[in-house]
Amino acid sequence: MSTSRILHLAQIIAAQTALVDEHISNSGVAAPSFEADAPIEPIQKSNAEVERARVSAVEASIELRQLLEGPIKLILPESNFAPLAAIYRFKIATAVSPEGSTSFTDIASKCGLLEHDVRRLIRYASAHHRCFQESEKGRVSHTAASKLLAENEQIGHLMGLTFAECWPAHSRSLDAMAQKSEEPNVSGFSLANSTRLNMFEFLAQNPDRAQRFAGAMSTTSQASLDALATYFDWANLPDGGTVVDVGGAQGHVSVSLAQRFPQLRFVVEDMQEVVKDAHNKIPDGLKEKIRLVAHDMFTEQPIKNADVFLLRYVLHDWPDKYCVKVIEGLAPALKQGAKVVIQDHLLPEPGSLSLLQEMMIRSMDNIMLSLFNSREREVDDWKDLFNRAHGKQWVVSVTRVKENPSTGIIVAEWLGDLES
Ligand SMILES: C[S@@+](CC[C@H](N)C(=O)[O-])C[C@H]1O[C@@H](n2cnc3c(N)ncnc32)[C@H](O)[C@@H]1O
CATH class of the missing domain: 3.40.50.150 (Vaccinia Virus protein VP39)
Structure with a gap:
C-alpha cells in the first residue's frame, strides 16, 4: 500500500524533528518553549544541517495542517489583528509584571482601558499567538512572546511597523488598486493616512513614526x-x-x-x-x-x-x-x-523555492503594494x-x-x- 500524503508529511515531521531534538540533547541547549524564560532563537547553537531539518519540519507541518483543516479554512483564515494591534498600541505587555502575575483590573487601570476589553484581548492573544498566559483565573503572566514585546525595542518597532503602518495600509490597498495608478501616493498607506503624500514624504513630516520605521529597518543581516x-x-x-x-x-x-x-x-x-x-x-x-x-x-x-x-x-x-x-x-x-x-x-x-521562502517573498511583494504602490x-x-x-x-x-x-x-x- 502506498503511503498517503498526510502520512508522508507526518513521517517527515517525525524524522526532521528527531534531528533537531538530537542536536538539542547533544549540545545541552534549551528545548523550544512558550515560557517567558525561553530564548528568542527557538534552536540555540544551530548549524546548517539542523536549520534545514527545522525548516523542513515546519513546512511539512504547515502542509499537514492545511490538508487536515481543508479548503474552507484556507480561504477563511483567522484574520483579526486588532487584538495584537491593541496590545502594541496600549502597551499592554509593559503593564504585566516582568516576574509573577498581574490582575486584569491592574492591567486595565495602567493601560486606561475597560477591564472586559483587556480580558478579551489577552485571552485572544493567548489562544491565537501564545502571547500572555492566564496562570490562574484573572491573573496574567508573560510568555516568551509577550516578554519580547515588553523588553525588546527592536521587536517593538517591528510590531509598530506591522500593526500601526502595514495593517491599516493593507485594508485600504484594495481602494488604491482599483485606481490602477502608477503613482506612489496612490497606495493603501496614503489612503489609510488620508494624505496625498507618498510614504517617504509622509514620514519626513512625522518624525516619531519615521524613527520607528527606521528602527524596524535597522537590522541588516x-x-x-x-x-x-x-x-x-x-x-x-x-x-x-x-x-x-x-x-x-x-x-x-x-x-x-x-x-x-x-x-x-x-x-x-x-x-x-x-x-x-x-x-x-x-x-x-x-x-x-x-x-x-x-x-x-x-x-x-x-x-x-x-x-x-x-x-x-x-x-x-x-x-x-x-x-x-x-x-x-x-x-x-x-x-x-x-x-x-x-x-x-x-x-x-x-x-521554485521552498514553501517558507515562497510565502516570505510573496508577503513582501504585497507589503510593497500596500505601502508604496511598488x-x-x-x-x-x-x-x-x-x-x-x-x-x-x-x-x-x-x-x-x-x-x-x-x-x-x-x-x-x-x-x-x-x-x-
Ligand atoms: C529601504 S531603504 C534602503 C537603505 C539602504 N540602501 C539599505 O540597503 O539599507 C530606502 C532608502 O531610500 C531613501 N530614499 C527615499 N526617497 C529618496 C529620494 N528621493 N532620494 C534619495 N533617497 C531616498 C530612504 O530615505 C531610505 O534610506
Missing part, C-alpha cells in the same frame, strides 16, 4: 552584507575608486564595504533629513573615506565619473516609472564602463527597467543569491554615452 560583498567584484575596482551609495540611509552598507575593501571611497546619498548629522555615526577610522550628502535621486546625479552606483533595497520601494526616472537621472553622470549595482529582492518562478521584481522586470532607460546603452546581468534565493544582485554596465 550579516548574510545580506556578505552577499553584496561576494556577488560583485569590488576588489577589482581601481585604487581610490568611487562608489556612490544612492539611497544609502546613514551609511551602514558603505561602512561594511569600506571595512572589507579599503582601496575604495564612498559617497552616501539620501534625503536631507536622513543624512543630516549622520556623519557622527561613521566609525572614526572611516570618516575620511565616507562622505554623506543630501541628494534627491529623482534629479540628475551630481557625482560624475564614479565607478559604481549602488542601489541597495531602494528600487523595490518605487513603481516602475519612478525606477526608470532614477536610472535616467544617473545616466548623465556615467563614464563608459561604470556600473549600477543593485541588491534587492528577486521574485522566483512560482513554486513591487518586487522578476529577472525580466529588472532588465525591463534598464531597457526603458536608454536601453541600448546597458549590458545587464541578474544573479540569484544562492544562500538566499529570493534576492539577487543586478549589475548594469554603461556602454556608451547619451549622444550615441
Whole structure:
C-alpha cells in the first residue's frame, strides 16, 4: 500500500524533528518553549544541517495542517489583528509584571482601558499567538512572546511597523488598486493616512513614526552584507575608486564595504533629513573615506565619473516609472564602463523555492503594494527597467543569491554615452 500524503508529511515531521531534538540533547541547549524564560532563537547553537531539518519540519507541518483543516479554512483564515494591534498600541505587555502575575483590573487601570476589553484581548492573544498566559483565573503572566514585546525595542518597532503602518495600509490597498495608478501616493498607506503624500514624504513630516520605521529597518543581516560583498567584484575596482551609495540611509552598507575593501571611497546619498548629522555615526577610522550628502535621486546625479552606483533595497520601494526616472537621472553622470549595482529582492518562478521562502517573498511583494504602490521584481522586470532607460546603452546581468534565493544582485554596465 502506498503511503498517503498526510502520512508522508507526518513521517517527515517525525524524522526532521528527531534531528533537531538530537542536536538539542547533544549540545545541552534549551528545548523550544512558550515560557517567558525561553530564548528568542527557538534552536540555540544551530548549524546548517539542523536549520534545514527545522525548516523542513515546519513546512511539512504547515502542509499537514492545511490538508487536515481543508479548503474552507484556507480561504477563511483567522484574520483579526486588532487584538495584537491593541496590545502594541496600549502597551499592554509593559503593564504585566516582568516576574509573577498581574490582575486584569491592574492591567486595565495602567493601560486606561475597560477591564472586559483587556480580558478579551489577552485571552485572544493567548489562544491565537501564545502571547500572555492566564496562570490562574484573572491573573496574567508573560510568555516568551509577550516578554519580547515588553523588553525588546527592536521587536517593538517591528510590531509598530506591522500593526500601526502595514495593517491599516493593507485594508485600504484594495481602494488604491482599483485606481490602477502608477503613482506612489496612490497606495493603501496614503489612503489609510488620508494624505496625498507618498510614504517617504509622509514620514519626513512625522518624525516619531519615521524613527520607528527606521528602527524596524535597522537590522541588516550579516548574510545580506556578505552577499553584496561576494556577488560583485569590488576588489577589482581601481585604487581610490568611487562608489556612490544612492539611497544609502546613514551609511551602514558603505561602512561594511569600506571595512572589507579599503582601496575604495564612498559617497552616501539620501534625503536631507536622513543624512543630516549622520556623519557622527561613521566609525572614526572611516570618516575620511565616507562622505554623506543630501541628494534627491529623482534629479540628475551630481557625482560624475564614479565607478559604481549602488542601489541597495531602494528600487523595490518605487513603481516602475519612478525606477526608470532614477536610472535616467544617473545616466548623465556615467563614464563608459561604470556600473549600477543593485541588491534587492528577486521574485522566483512560482513554486521554485521552498514553501517558507515562497510565502516570505510573496508577503513582501504585497507589503510593497500596500505601502508604496511598488513591487518586487522578476529577472525580466529588472532588465525591463534598464531597457526603458536608454536601453541600448546597458549590458545587464541578474544573479540569484544562492544562500538566499529570493534576492539577487543586478549589475548594469554603461556602454556608451547619451549622444550615441
Ligand atoms: C529601504 S531603504 C534602503 C537603505 C539602504 N540602501 C539599505 O540597503 O539599507 C530606502 C532608502 O531610500 C531613501 N530614499 C527615499 N526617497 C529618496 C529620494 N528621493 N532620494 C534619495 N533617497 C531616498 C530612504 O530615505 C531610505 O534610506
